[in-house]
Amino acid sequence: MKKSFLIQFSILLLLIIFTNSGIRSLVTPEKSEAGDGNGIRVDLTEDVSIFDSSPMDLEPRQGGTLVVAVSAEPENLNYYTSTSAAATRFLDYIYEPLLDYNYETWTFERPIIAEEFNISEDGKTFTFKLRENCYWHDGQPLTAIDILFSFKALLNPFVDDAPLRSSYSKVIEAHIEGPYFFSITTSDTYFRNLELLGGLAIMPKHIWDPKGLMDRFSIADLQNPSVTREEASVREFAEAFNTHAQGRPVGDDAEQIIGSGPYKFEKWVTGDYMSLIRNDNYWADNHPYIEGFSDKGAYLDRIVIKSITDPTAMLTALKSGELDFLPRMRAVQYFEQTNTADFVEKFQKVSYVVPAYSYIGWNNDKPYFSDKRVRQAMTMLINLEAFNKYVIYGMGIPTIGPFYIYGDQYNHNIEPWPYDPIRAVELIEEAGWVDTDGDGLRDKDGIPFSFTFSISAGSKNSKYLSLMMKEDLRKVGIEVNIRQLEWSVYVENLRDRQFDVVSLLWIGGLETDPYQIWHSDNIGDRGSNYIGFRNAEADSLLIAAQSEMDKTKRNALYYRFQEILHEEQPYTFMHYQRDPGAYLKEFRGAKWIPIRPGYKFYSWWRAGAVQGAPL
């Protein structure tokens, strides 16, 4: 026993010494402030243009494999029932919607499956004329029948897609008018309707409903509980849909996912990778695909998406050549560990803004945070500037509200709260929190000011934030207890509103509807307003904005809404994030866009003598 211990430890000791001394000599001594070492910084400012980070010295060409890393593996690959972002990002290359963003104007109008569309005068009926040269990966034509089926599957109340379906509750009827004409009607006008209806990924009916179980029902039937409860085939379809083999195609002999997009599904090896291969029969293979972005649907022959959870392992894989593109690394890796001459020569470093902001959420129903003065004080007690500068290496862009900082909805007239601990203490005392019993902790009505900060176990930034807060608030007589939770437990507690303080990231888009997160209807019952923000004026603004189709008027309502949020401070809004990444310089056409995840592989291609090389 003792011998094995000694041997183990001698080895450990030697390893520590060797790794440290060995690698250290490779580090270049000087850290350049700008330029090569720190890569390209992509800030898609107000004109939201596309940014190309590779040299444009060569003509794009087809071929090659790209290996990219993601941190999470999806549970399943059913587009409607999966709740993981990893699944959506993967399936976006396989399935396609009717419309998407135009990459030059950033309005939702670029035709994909739909060639043209029309909105009726009352703004409630949307008609789409489909492209006649769209085919599924198995060669079947894509027609209006598939579009109608997709909406039926989505709206089937027994399909396991409640989070997605809730956005479509206003759809009342849909019709097919010939094989390539489709129209859909909603009960109310809503500014995001075109994006929702046109943005739904279309699934093939002949694969998912070969028996035609849904044929008999109209959309109106599916929205009618008395029909869906009576009819057994509604439930039968939903069960088949939820457990369909295409939703979890694991292993070598799995059924291929049939979609219509520029990439075809190749393989999913759980715990290792998922892969895509180029669809040579894509309608845009010889046509321009996205104006100003990509002339083809795909240049790369194959895309391999590896799942690696640990950031250190990811960077090691990139350095060792196992990966070609690492989209997201830790700021400290980007600034401290990728400065070697070798790395900079081989890889292009780039940091790009994505529409996701970090925040600290105060549970407004807890006694400590029910007073807005305390919430304002909390914001002023946290030195966000220092956190941004030193912990995340200046990768954050301070934000005052929930809208995308480079979008039209963001109110730039609001000044962020300053870091001002003295004013903060005054506010806390005004609110009645003073140390009455002399134990060094503030209290009010017998409740000591001692709260729990829940952080997700994997997040180092939250951990550092909580440690800073604990130390800073201790000095003003407030106790912070830090609780580390596994992600699944964390989310569960969030939905049940069992927390004092959380710190998280909301992922948004260019234009968002804040109703789900901020309206008081969504408090409780697992709604997204889990911090319990209640404000009558904000509620009426949110409702009014939803049906306001005039953009300027709508944004005026949202400007006022942001003023209320700023005053109330239900969250401490922290930063919009820049994601730091790196890719092999051999790849060209790496372009950065202001919609998540910030890049699309349609434009990527591989230069050099690797045409069609195997993995």
Added chain:
Amino acid sequence: MNQMAPARTYSQIVSSQFKRNRLAVLSLNVIFVLLFIFIFADFLANDKPIVMRYKGETYFPVFREYGVNMLGWNWQDEFKTQQFKILESRYEPGDWAIYPVIPYSPNEYNLEVKLQPPGLVHLFGTDELGRDVLSQMIHGARVSLLVGFVAVAIYVAIGILLGALAGFYGGVIDIIIQRLIEIMITFPRMFLIITIVAVMETQSIINIMIILGLTGWTGVARFTRAEFLKVKNEDYVVAAKALGYKDFRTIFRHVLPNTLTPVLVTATFGVAAAILIESGLSFLGFGAPPEQATWGSLLSSARDMLPSGWWLTTFPGLAIFITVTVYNLVGEGLRDALDPRLKQ
């Protein structure tokens, strides 16, 4: 006729045997140093002065902290915020303060000096938040040693009790306890611990100590049982029974003292193993809560920082290495010294 050597007691024999092993003696001294750090951590690394003269009064802030934490005292009004270093600007002539050797507390952060390599100000450098690594290691030593001792104390107590019952009574009790031991050792220990920790509501060092204690007793129980089987038919035990002593007294006064030595040797190795497991758990993020510095969590947070932050792994790694090694060496020395066959 041979001259009889002066009679020596058992402990004298053992201690002279032990002293022959130089490495073990050296290790024992290292353990004493660790114990010193364990007890006086607050006086070695702290952001509060040990003694200070402030506006004509003398204060003992470190002692006061013990009072505040354990006896429910309060801080004096002028020290409510416990920011003694800021008070320096308000010093009057004649005011002074004596700080510990390392004038930083483990949680005191200063972002402006983050990731400093070892130097004169921060002997072992600073981490990602600018906290002093040496201070964290000194306070981390407390956690590591406490876990080692308490966990082993718990499992030695359980092991001795169950082993004694099994060995002394035999029969059904023996069979039940033996099967219990077998069930316990079929579970891989680390796996079992991680499973238990994962379902725990809160993270704390006390949980870790209890879990380590509850899962580690099987070896001790087996040793004790075997020793009991060996001793229970000795004359003095039979005599104790014949005198009509209660079983309790027989077991704990007569048999147990004669079976303890091998258990003590395993316990020494056990302390080393427990420290190692705690470090492992903290490294994996299952151990101490985030605000508590332990050697394992220091190593874990340093993992992302290689290769540039070499000091973050080297020093905690060395600390674990040295501690585990010295406990093993002492255990080894103790075992040899207690072994009558090796007596010279």
